[in-house]
Amino acid sequence: MKKAYLYFSIIFLLMLILTGCSINSAKGDDDIITLRWVTYDNGSIPLDAKEVIAKANKVSAEKIGVKVDLEFQPSEKINLMMASGEYYDMVFTSSWLNSFDKNAAAGCYLDITELVQRETPALYDTIGKYWDCAKLEDRIYGVPTLKDMGAEEMFRLNADYFEGQKGMTIPEEMTFDELEPFLETYKNDYPDKYPLAMDKSGVPGYLNCVERIVDGIIVIPYDCDDEAVKAIPFWECDELVNKYRTLHRWYSKGYIHPDAATIQSTAADISIPVRGGVAWRGYKGYSNPDQWGFNVKTSIYEGPYLSRSSEQGALFAICAACPEEKAVACLKYLELLNTDQKFRDILAYGIEGTHFEYLDNGTILRLPAGNDRYHTGLYQTGSAVSASVESVSRTILADPDQWKLVYEGYVEDGIYSRAGGFAYDPVNNEDIITAVRAVYSDYSTELCTGTSDPDKVIPEIKKRMEAAGIDELLDDINSQLQVWESQAK
Template sequence: MLRKFINRIVAVFFAISLSVFMLTGCEATRKNDDSIVLRWVTYQASDVPLDIKEVVEAANAVSKEKIGVTVNLEFQPSDKLNLMMASGEYYDMVFTSSWVNPFDKGATAGLYRDVTDLVKTETPALYDYVDPFWEAGTVNGRIYGIPLLKDMGAEEMFRINSDYFEGKKGMVIPERMNFEDIEPFLKAYKEDFPGRYPLDMTKGGIPGYMNSVERVVQTLVVLPFGEGHEASNVIPFYECDQLMDRFRLLHKWYKAGYIHPDAATIESTTSDKSIPVRFGVAWKGYQGYSNPENWGFNVKTSIYEGPFLSRSSEQGAMISICAACDDEHTKACLKYLELLSTDKRFRDILAYGIEGKHFEYLENGTVLRTDTGLSRYNTALYQTGASAAASVESVSRTFLADPDQWKGVFEEYKTDGIYSAINGFAYDQARKEDIIAALNAIYSDYKTELITGTSDPDKVLPVIKKRMEEAGMKELVEDVRQQLREWEKLNHE
């Protein structure tokens, strides 16, 4: 254990030393006409936008004039981000989150710059904008990441063909329902179309199927919402009744013929417009699921749980600054993020592209992407800044969004949000990384069939439990509980 700890420290020291070396070597290329040039690496969710160079140039013209800072924006896939972190390759700002380039892992390894004091003194408007979500970017009371405000909580919903169920069947689609309440809809459709499968399901399972619990260690160790912050409430995922009941219900629906028999191997169903019930993860007022032009019929959404707010959900998109960044460039990063968060017109450039070419402003204050924008600069908002700082997008001229959508979202979090009891706790996974790797390998053997309803959980889960306990699950859980007890003493006494 001591040798592993020493090796880890040496690796971090080497990475930071290499970064400092690269910083010195690249200094000449990071100054341009008295402006500071930042290397900003973000996550590549799909293809790199074709017009990225043109859009960044337009954004740089604005940021150079306003704050004397420009960026070289790179889109990189998750494996490249992981390699950058491991090798110590220099960057100024990098995309990090709970699901890509894991923030807690990088922050606890010392890869990110502590900006606790600078963000308050140099960019108070940025600090006020992110508040009260700074805990997501905090480890041991220090800020290492800037959360990008978006859907900070997870709301799970059904997307339902209202033309069929309400128009033809006379059924009522409520704004909210319980998960199991969709069963009569599935049954009605199956009776009318015995050869079809009414519930959309691919090998990925239900989108966000773990959002109803706090993922303390990936999907392996969880804390059910509604439980207190006591260490004893942290459990292996297979001991969570809520998750297990969900898997049992999916298997029931699978046997009833509501789920395609090959669901565990299906990559995508986007081309099949006949499926009447799909899943969604979004937020209050989101329109993307409901545009009839996309489906050929009207769609209504019905929320079945949430909004859940946890450390993992609030870390959905973040930006961290390299630990090797000097004060000048750290301040430049913060100034740039402050501008992105507080200047909507500037934010819209990186969000949607160039006005008149990639998007236009509509009379109600929302934006509409053009055909050129959809084909040449169709990025996800979180890739280039806070989603909530950009103008809201309408899906068509006749299907207009609410320009104040995000105000409603964050008000809902205050009134109806379901919060994790251990928000702010970050488990140091490096302590048991070998066990975690072994447990993930075991889970991957069963995951796809389990989350698609293909397997009977009452037969599979005992096997998973036995194998995982042999691989060290109990040791991992106890280590998590020990760290949590230490955290509780500091935060709840």
């Protein structure tokens, strides 16, 4: 009897060992916290999102007892959620979509200052000095996404044509105006074509040469020589106005499509030999000849610029109404994303073997299913720095230490805004901001595409904005800037 009892006991223990994972998982189902996480859809929802999220949830449930219902939502839906007070646990926010400063100041986001340091010290240490861009009045209201924190603008040129056929040299760096000989050369060869890709958004990153306090309307130039930091209307920024003048000259010479101000996108026309781009040194994503039909070389013309707005390229904020248990779960999930590369790669690239594979040098390569069914921007689901680096192909390999080099470059070559950390509180002038934005919208598309002559339309803009109260707005911004600067010292 004792032998039989011992036999069945051993069998039972073996069953526990063999099925332990499923038993523990089932037992812990009630303890697993599920979060509603809303991120920006970037125009589409990846087809295999459900399968990828399920894969990630299996890992995060086991490691930290947290799962997510990850929603990819358009900007309009996210803005509506903020306005209506709809509940979520975490949400995508930034300087350019779902305004972080505006919503944090309005009380939409949870103050996590003490919580993040107490509950997730590894996350706190990982973000480091970049917490500043998530602070209002020295309190933390969001978790920055570590990515290209500085903006570097570049031109992407058809190397087969310019270097191979025409014998020109594409330099690693050039000024904005120095692109003109390349445009002129192509136009001479193809009079009926337009060499510079341009849609209604303008050249990508054209406003990154200034710190934007109110859109591209009120700015702080990086190259300001004044002792005091000062916000100015864009028409007083020589660098920006000269860029508009250059674009108009190119438009007048036929380098830019005459309908650029109404074109939604030029992505489908891969024959265009010159495009703008915003990336970082060492980025290989623009270099795939299979994508463009020709070899591409890039030439940096600005940056890297680092400012509050550039560092706020992507953050995740926790709802102010979130109970502490769920807030801690949000932070632990973000900590896992920032410290566990294999886990981060799931939401970044999909399922290994289906959507991507690891290459021998430590980078990843997207597979056809990854390109077609799960191709997201890294910023949509977490830090780029904590994910494996993507190679363009098996022969065009990226540097697995790319981000280390990028961040070292910020220290060595970064151009830092003197107003980094300043956040304007618009509460007293929201009506004026609405009015000047309405004026700006009548001109901005034609300015940034070169369609309008800035020397003719800027006087009109100035007159209308002055009537709308821009001088009062400037006084308020600069008053707050003076207070901020005195406190920063």
